[in-house]
Amino acid sequence: xxxxxxxxxxxxxxxxxxxxxxxxxxxxxxxxxxxxxxxxxxxxxxxxxxxxxxxxxxxxxxxxxxxxxxxxxxxxxxxxxxxxxxxxxxxxxxxxxxxxxxxxxxxxxxxxxxxxxxxxxxxxxxxxxxxxxxxxxxxxxxxxxxxxxxxxxxxxxxxxxxxxxxxxxxxxxxxxxxxxxxxxxxxxxxxxxxxxxxxxxxxxxxxxxxxxxxxxxxxxxxxxxxxxxxxxxxxxxxxxxxxxxxxxxxxxxxxxxxxxxxxxxxxxxxxxxxxxxxxxxxxxxxxxxxxxxxxxxxxxxxxxxxxxxxxxxxxxxxxxxxx
Amino acid sequence: xxxxxxxxxxxxxxxxxxxxxxxxxxxxxxxxxxxxxxxxxxxxxxxxxxxxxxxxxxxxxxxxxxxxxxxxxxxxxxxxxxxxxxxxxxxxxxxxxxxxxxxxxxxxxxxxxxxxxxxxxxxxxxxxxxxxxxxxxxxxxxxxxxxxxxxxxxxxxxxxxxxxxxxxxxxxxxxxxxxxxxxxxxxxxxxxxxxxxxxxxxxxxxxxxxxxxxxxxxxxxxxxxxxxxxxxxxxxxxxxxxxxxxxxxxxxxxxxxxxxxxxxxxxxxxxxxxxxxxxxxxxxxxxxxxxxxxxxxxxxxxxxxxxxxxxxxxxxxxxxxxxxxxxxxxxxxxxxxxxxxxxxxxxxxxxx
Numbered sequence: 001x002x003x004x005x006x007x008x009x010x011x012x013x014x015x016x017x018x019x020x021x022x023x024x025x026x027x028x029x030x031x032x033x034x035x036x037x038x039x040x041x042x043x044x045x046x047x048x049x050x051x052x053x054x055x056x057x058x059x060x061x062x063x064x065x066x067x068x069x070x071x072x073x074x075x076x077x078x079x080x081x082x083x084x085x086x087x088x089x090x091x092x093x094x095x096x097x098x099x100x101x102x103x104x105x106x107x108x109x110x111x112x113x114x115x116x117x118x119x120x121x122x123x124x125x126x127x128x129x130x131x132x133x134x135x136x137x138x139x140x141x142x143x144x145x146x147x148x149x150x151x152x153x154x155x156x157x158x159x160x161x162x163x164x165x166x167x168x169x170x171x172x173x174x175x176x177x178x179x180x181x182x183x184x185x186x187x188x189x190x191x192x193x194x195x196x197x198x199x200x201x202x203x204x205x206x207x208x209x210x211x212x213x214x215x216x217x218x219x220x221x222x223x224x225x226x227x228x229x230x231x232x233x234x235x236x237x238x239x240x241x242x243x244x245x246x247x248x249x250x251x252x253x254x255x256x257x258x259x260x261x262x263x264x265x266x267x268x269x270x271x272x273x274x275x276x277x278x279x280x281x282x283x284x285x286x287x288x289x290x291x292x293x294x295x296x297x298x299x300x301x302x303x304x305x306x307x308x309x310x311x312x313x314x315x316x317x318x319x320x321x322x323x
Numbered sequence: 324x325x326x327x328x329x330x331x332x333x334x335x336x337x338x339x340x341x342x343x344x345x346x347x348x349x350x351x352x353x354x355x356x357x358x359x360x361x362x363x364x365x366x367x368x369x370x371x372x373x374x375x376x377x378x379x380x381x382x383x384x385x386x387x388x389x390x391x392x393x394x395x396x397x398x399x400x401x402x403x404x405x406x407x408x409x410x411x412x413x414x415x416x417x418x419x420x421x422x423x424x425x426x427x428x429x430x431x432x433x434x435x436x437x438x439x440x441x442x443x444x445x446x447x448x449x450x451x452x453x454x455x456x457x458x459x460x461x462x463x464x465x466x467x468x469x470x471x472x473x474x475x476x477x478x479x480x481x482x483x484x485x486x487x488x489x490x491x492x493x494x495x496x497x498x499x500x501x502x503x504x505x506x507x508x509x510x511x512x513x514x515x516x517x518x519x520x521x522x523x524x525x526x527x528x529x530x531x532x533x534x535x536x537x538x539x540x541x542x543x544x545x546x547x548x549x550x551x552x553x554x555x556x557x558x559x560x561x562x563x564x565x566x567x568x569x570x571x572x573x574x575x576x577x578x579x580x581x582x583x584x585x586x587x588x589x590x591x592x593x594x595x596x597x598x599x600x601x602x603x604x605x606x607x608x609x610x611x612x613x614x615x616x617x618x619x620x621x622x623x624x625x626x627x628x629x630x631x632x633x634x635x636x637x638x639x640x641x642x643x644x645x646x647x648x649x650x651x652x653x654x655x656x657x658x659x660x661x662x663x664x665x666x667x668x669x670x671x672x673x674x675x
Contacts, residue, residue, distance in 0.1 A: 118551035120618045121544075129548050130560035132541035139541050 029092040030055045031189045031220040032077060032108065037086035039072050046072040047244045050086070054189060054220040054237070059211060061231035062224045063264055064241030070224050073241070074193055077222065078110040079103030107188030111178045113197065119167030123159060124148040126166045127181050147184075155180040155213050172203030176210045189220040196230050208234050228264045232257040240264065355612030356624030358663040362610065362656070363631050370638035377641040384517045390633025391526035392581065394626050396600070397607035398526075398533045399577040401625035403570045404608050405537070407550030407617030408457060408464040410574050412449070412471035414600030419475045420446045420582030421592040422483060425492040435500035443579050449475070450575025454568030476598060483594035496590040508580075509588040522584050526626070529577070533622035546570065551618025606653060607632055610660035631656060 030053040038048040047069045054060040064070045075081040076088065079097030087094050090106050097103045100110065117126045124141075127148040134140040148162050157176050159169075166174060175195050182190055192211065196204040204227075211234050214221055225231050231238060238255065240248040240263055248255075248263060277288030370377045377386075396413055403410055410416075420442045428438030453471055457464045480490070487493055495501060511520045537543040548556035549566045557563050586592050609615065610631060611624025635652045639645075 118548045118555055118618060120551045120614075121547050125544050125547065129544060129556065132544055134541065137536075137540040137542055139539060139544065141539065 028055060030089070031091055032222070033087075033089040034076070034083070035087040035089070037076060037083040037088060039076060039081060040084045045244060047076075047083075048085075050239075050241075050246055051249060052222075052239050052246075054222050056188070056218050056220050057215055058236045059215050059221040059223055059234050060237045060239065061235035062222060062239050062241060063226065063228060063231055063260070065226055065264070067243075068241040069244040070226075070241060071193070072244075074110065074191055074224060077103070077108065077191055079108070104187075107186055108191065109182035109185070109187035109189070110191040110193065111175070111182055111195065112193050113195075117166050117174060117178060120165050122163045123152075123166050123169070123177060124162040127151070127162075127177065127184070131185055151180050151184045152177065154217075155183070155210055157210075170203060171199050172206040175199075175207050179210055179214060183214060183217065183219065187219060189222065190214055191222045191224070193224050194226070195223070196225060196227060204230055226264070228257065228260045232260055355619060355621045356627055357612070358660060359611045359624050359627040359631065362660060362663065363627050363634070366631055366634050366638070370634060370642065374638055374642035377638055380515070380517045382637065382641060384519055384523075386630075386633045386637045387523045388520045388633075389636050390630045391520065391522040392584070393600075393603055393607055393632050394526045394629035395522065395529060395581045395584070396574075396577055396604045397611070397625040397629045398529050398622050399570070399574040400604040401608040401611060401613050401620055401622050402533055402537065402546060403574055404605070404613040404615070405550050405617060405620045406546045406567055406570045407553065408454075408567055408570065409468060409605070410453060410571065411465065411468040411601050411605075412453065412475055413468075413574055413578055413604055414597040414602075415472055415475045415479060416446065416449055416575065416578040416597075417582045417585065417600070418479050418592060418594065418597035419449070420579045421586040422479055422492055422594060424583065425495045425586055425592055426483070426486055428498055429493050429495050430486065432498070435495060435498045435504045437500075438495075439504055439583060442582065443576075446575040446579035446582070447572050448575070449578075450572035451568060453575075454571030457571070458564045458567055472601065476595075480594045490595065491593045492586075492591050494590045495586075501587070501590075504583070505587040508583040508586075525580070525584075526629075530622050530626045537622055542566070542569075547618055549617075603632060603653065606657045606660075610656060628660075 033053040034050050037050045037052075039046045050073065052060065052062070052073075062070060062073060072081070076083050079100045079102055082088075082096055082098075088097075089095065090108070095106070097106075103110075118129065121129070124145045128139075128144050132139050133144050133147070145162050149159065152159055152162070155176060157173060157180065159173075166177065169177065179190065179192070179195075195207050195211075199207060208230060211221055211223060215234075223231065223235065236252050238248070238250045238252075238260060239246055240260075250260075274288040274292040277284045278292075279285075280288070376382055396417065400410060400413060423445045424435075424438035424442035426438075427433070427441045428435050431437075449471065453464070453468055456462070456467045460467070483492060484490065509521070511518055513519065537546060545556070545561045545563075545566045548559075548561050549563045553563050582592075585596075607628035608620065608625040609628070611621065611626065611628035613620030613625065632653070635656070636649055639648050639652070
């Protein structure tokens with residue numbers, strides 16, 4: 001972690017102390033901003049015209065189904081890929097990252113689904129892996145254990161014993177250790193790749209709590225998920241992805257949970273599915289009818305116009321956070 | 324685990340009251356070397372009862388000596404296995420190193436120490452080639468070092484025969500520097516009337532160094548992560564390639580050291596020696612708690628694994644049995660250790 005030569009002013013170990021006061025809510029310079037960003041792989045257009053921003057003390061949720069382009073988006077923000085069109089700005093200045101390491105040096109840390117932890121190693125060894133504390137070869141183990149425990153406590157994770165193998169922690173706790181590790185080593189922006197995907201209801205709740213914690217500590221969080229019920233309570237902004245394009249950009253006040261759910265589910269597609277099931281007859285028809293009722297209740301009827309499901313989004317979406 | 328999150332009691336920085344729930348026994352059993360310690364005690368008691376000569380201090384010293392010849396190599400092999408790799412060439416690499424030292428200094432009539440240094444360079448090079456090939460090709464180290472094993476074995480025997488027309492290296496005891504090298508590598512001293520070989524001391528020192536590296540240094544952290552999850556380790560900045568090549572070279576270094584001990588103890592070396600020992604080293608490490616999949620184990624465990632071998636090797640002699648029973652024991656121990664380790668680990672994990 002010592003590449004002082006190309007360290008930007010501020011470097012690491014800063015965000016934890018006091019958050020950059022600039023982006024307090026919507027006013028200041030966003031920490032990360034994508035303007036009309038797109039990505040092509042040869043003839044395949046994976047993403048196009050994506051606008052996304054996250055400021056300090058903000059959670060931006062990126063919602064999308066499988067194949068919507070979420071992972072391409074992560075890779076662009078994390079510095080693994082460059083956008084083939086559009087601009088990527090960090091704290092107001094355009095950037096072109098050639099490696100995740102460079103993104104990390106600007107404080108953009110990604111917590112992937114597989115978490116980059118070594119299951120058999122104790123929590124504290126995992127926490128400091130690659131960033132060990134100490135002089136020369138020797139590690140300052142008591143200090144490391146204490147820092148690890150304190151940092152986890154600051155995130156509200158009260159572990160019995162930082163000496164236990166990280167594999168013995170629950171999925172949610174492991175996620176939280178990975179998050180607090182990124183925070184400790186100077187992240188200003190956290191990208192969380194489906195952190196609740198593999199978790200049960202309670203565990204997901206715990207992780208959502210830590211997302212709030214990270215926000216309270218002044219970080220910007222990009223929370224990638226396909227679950228609107230997880231996104232809505234913690235998000236300040238919501239960006240919906242479908243087939244590589246944004247189908248909506250909302251501030252919290254502009255959309256209700258039900259509308260968000262409806263958009264995610266794709267009202268028109270659901271309606272079509274319910275019709276298909278009804279025509280099957282028997283038990284399937286029963287399910288189809290109840291689905292139709294749900295769709296109507298959510299107020300997301302697709303006007304029998306499945307081709308343009310972007311149109312089913314409320315018109316006010318465009319009035320929101322576009323530059 | 325959710326209840327821990329919902330109840331943010333006054334954070335006790337140390338002496339967390341919940342830690343006490345794990346009994347000291349479970350804590351001890353959770354250590355990688357637990358199975359080996361239990362096995363060593365059982366085997367010691369077994370031979371103590373059935374083989375009266377086994378009980379004397381002198382025979383315990385010779386048990387320790389045999390142990391040290393296995394243990395010197397089992398130590399770096401354990402580190403390598405924790406780092407997620409194998410070395411099947413380790414057994415014959417010892418002989419290669421000793422042959423290189425003796426043939427070089429004898430044929431060119433140099434000081435014995437020159438041969439010693441040439442052998443060191445050769446051993447480090449063999450380790451480097453093993454590691455470099457494994458890293459560059461991504462082929463399992465099992466195959467790479469299997470190839471190296473046969474190559475070295477062929478060179479050992481063929482080259483020795485070509486140069487000396489014999490199956491062993493010439494006696495080098497007349498060379499200059501021999502006696503000083505012998506003092507360093509193969510001397511012995513007496514404590515309380517018991518003859519103690521110096522290799523025992525070296526073995527203990529190397530086990531302590533290896534344990535220190537594993538548990539107290541950042542390199543140790545890297546070794547565990549390189550074996551446990553190399554992809555993740557690389558993602559957080561651990562130089563996995565350098566760690567693994569370094570471990571192969573550490574095996575090379577200890578092969579040199581062990582080779583020098585054997586050479587200066589007997590003045591000569593048999594070219595076919597060492598075949599089969601690679602399995603003894605690996606089994607000692609596994610008996611000592613190293614996982615075949617990497618990422619878990621200890622140097623102390625491998626030392627105890629080697630001690631088990633030393634006790635069985637000598638115990639059979641003291642009990643007056645046919646020495647061929649040793650092979651049977653090697654196999655039985657491996658099976659027993661794997662079963663016991665699996666059982667203990669399951670229990671320990673359940674009691675967390």
